[in-house]
Structures are given as C-alpha cells and as structure tokens.
Amino acid sequence: MENVKFSFPGKVAVVTGSAAGLGRAMAVQFAKAGANVAICDLKEELAKETEKLCQAEGVKAKFYKLNITDEEMVAKVKDEIVADFGTVDILVNNAGVTTAPGKMGPPMSMIDVPEWKRLVGVNLIGTVTVTKAFAPIFKEKKAGKIVNISSQAAYAPAAAMPHYNASKLAIVSYTQSCSVELGKSNVNVNAVCPGFIFTNMYVGAGQELIDRYPQIFGSCKTEEDVVKRLAANTSLGRPQKPEDIAYAVLFLCSDAASEITGNAVIVDSGGIRR
Template structure:
C-alpha cells in the first residue's frame, strides 16, 4: 500500500486518479485550491494552492506527521489555455507558466528532500500530448507542457541515485471540466479547445486507469491513449506528414480568422 498525494484532486483527471488509487487500497491525500471540499470515501483532503510555497511546505509537514513519509507525489493541477501568439496576452502567459509549470516545480522542490532522505519515492507529473507534439495556436500551453516533460526527464536522471523514479503523463483530449479553466483574449481558440474536450470519446476514468497502470510499472513516459501515441509516433517517424498536418490546421485557422474579420467589417449601407 502506497501513500499518495494528488494535486488538482477535486475534479477531472485528479479526481479520477484519487478514486483509482483509493480503490486499489492506497492511502490518498487529495489536494486542491479550494478549502473544505469533501474527498471521495477513503481519501483525506487538504487545501493546497500550487502557486504557494507555504502550502507546499505545509503539505510536506502533513504527510510526515500523519503518514511518516510519502511514496507517490502526483503533480496534476493545471489549467487549459492557448491562443495565437499575437492575440494571447502576456498576463495569460504568466498565469499558465505559474500554475502549469512552476506549480510542478514547487511540488518537486518541496518533496525532493523527503524522497532523498527516504531513498525512495515516485514523482508523477501530468503534462499533455501537447508536451510532445505542438499544434499551432497553442504556444503557451505547448511551451509549459513541453517544459514539464523536460523537467521530468531531468529529474529522472538527477534523482535516480537516490532511488526516486519519475513519470510524466501525456494524454490527448478527454472529457473533463478542464475547459472551464480556459479564459483569455483569443476566444476563437478557447471555443475550439472546449469543443475538442467535450467531443472526446475518452473519459477521465479511462485516462486514470492507464496512468495508474503506468505508475505501477514506473514507466517514465506514460501516453495513456491511442490518439496521443499516434501523434507522437507520427512526429518521430514521419515528420513530413506531421508537418503537413500541423500546417493544415494553421491554414484552416487563418481562413476562419479572415472570415470572422470580414464578417465584422460593416457594409457600405451600415457605415
């Protein structure tokens, strides 16, 4: 039985992971930014804002005092974002970097001393297929998720001498409430991302089952669904095809943007 801490555990993939770990008999601490939430039966709950170093320090103190240590840290909390490079604001970039990247960095920094003392532990970082393949109109999201993949690979080598393993999770779109976190200047991109999330045939439970299976095997790269795996393999082994697909997406986006601009130009009779 492992002792597991999951961030972003109140909804979406985080909640599905909490439920899956509990069902398999593990001790689970679900954390999220809100206070006073009720976790699934069998789990504990603490408020933890991944942007707060103080909250992370308090979480370390809690697991040491309550459990005597931790076996698996799941850095899962995150938001969805995206937009064209000339439309998305720098404030939006700051927000997604602080949550999706620095939130993971803070978690890794907070728990690494404990894992080193234990000479054991596993860090599981939720990235995205966007960390491996990089569609247009998603500069900020692609960038932070690629950084999480790079951070995870770095730590997998750095912490190996201490008996600590690292996994990084890279799913494609699946049904979740992640679309609710999308906010920004590029509303066309936001609407498109929400549709992809809502229309996906995959659920958070589907992804969680594959993730927990990969965690058990201590796989470094966990790609839990077929579309993400195919996209990654296409980029690796058929790069010209991958480039053509991405440029088609960009071309369609340009056509939609120009059509929208044309619709917004008043006719002569309206001027």
C-alpha cells in the same frame, strides 16, 4: 475496462489538483487500489467530494487546501501530510490550468505576457515547487514515485494555446532531468500525456472551437460532437475517459513499472502516434 487491478496497500499518494477531473479519477483509483490519499487543491467543495469518494473505498483520505504556486503553503501542507500520514510514497503533479476563457488563439497576438506568466507559473513552476518540497522525503527513504501530468499538447501543439503547449513540453523535460537526479535515490519520475477530455478545464471551450475553427468543427453542435470529432482522428477512433489517464498513472507507480523512468507515456487513443 472495469477489471483493471492495481494494489498499493498502505501506500500514501499525494495528488495535486484532485478536486475534480483527471485528478479525482487518479485519487479514486489509488483509493480503490488500497492507497491512502492526500487530496490537494484550491477548490474546497469539490475536493471534499473526492475525499468522500476515496474514504468510501475504506482508505484514509484527507483534503488539504493548496495553491501549488505558493511556496510557503506547499511547505506547510507537505509537513501536515507527513504528520497525518507518516510518510509519502507517491506524488502526482496533476494540478494545472489552461488558456483563460476567451483567450484561445490566434497564437501570440492575443496572449499577453501576464497570461503567459499565470499559466507557466502554475503548470511548470507549480510542479517544480511541489516536487522540490516532496523530493527530500523520497531521497531519504531511497524510494518513491513521481508522475507529472503533461499533455498531448507537448508533442502536438494546438495552435490556439502556445503557452499551454510550451508549459507541457517543459514538464516532459523537467521530468527527464528529475529522473536523472532522483534515479540515484531509487525514485522513478515519469510523465503522462493525456489526450483531450472535457473536464471543468474546458468548460465553454467546445463552443469556442466551433466558433473559431468552423472549417474543422462546423458540423458540431455540442461539446460532445467536438469530442467525437477530435477522437475521430485517433487510431482507436474514440475519446479517453479520466480513468484511462488514472490507469497509466497507477501503472507507472506500480512495481511493474520499476524500470521505467524519465518517460512520457501518451494516453490519447493513438492521436499523435509519436
């Protein structure tokens, strides 16, 4: 899949959580497609690497330190982006967190209320906060694309992380609601639900799964084995790469998808076959 081609010349894409992982892949793919990219994340060092990778594609790319749970900071960064780039055409709400290390299941009993608030505060309320800040730009110009990153966990909840599952299903519902309101302003709002990819988010999780679920992962020695074991249950029998998720995001932001809105596209190699 090296020959996937999209074209967004001169468009401005804001990607939250793009310091690394799936968000970095999205930022770089937008840059390869000619879009200028605003890279928003908490992690400066990694985000600066993404910035360089995007700039190497010949587009304008700039890092903005952003905590999506801080409403004032979101408003300030939005103003800075508009001042620097002139406008915004695309918003990808990708920043998210998962279960804190060592907090994976069993469900409910090990996950206390502050942990629920932490996770839902980033994944759901953070997405809401950023969308509220940028939506007026799209409404005014009567154009725009928003993609919210959900998860296969929205539809196939993992036993180990009920708060993550709930936050990601809530993102699908929020996406549908936004699509109704913003559709009147010619704005498409969709979600993408990735399968399982070992990014920084899941450092150490492979071993945790092996230890907690020996009946499933007992034959696994490494994180790579865990990925293969999970992928073995998919229709295509293989894991996804960050770029596979990025391609779905770019498709939804392209003219080819102009009549797709309020949708949740699952990119999991046929894992949950919904």
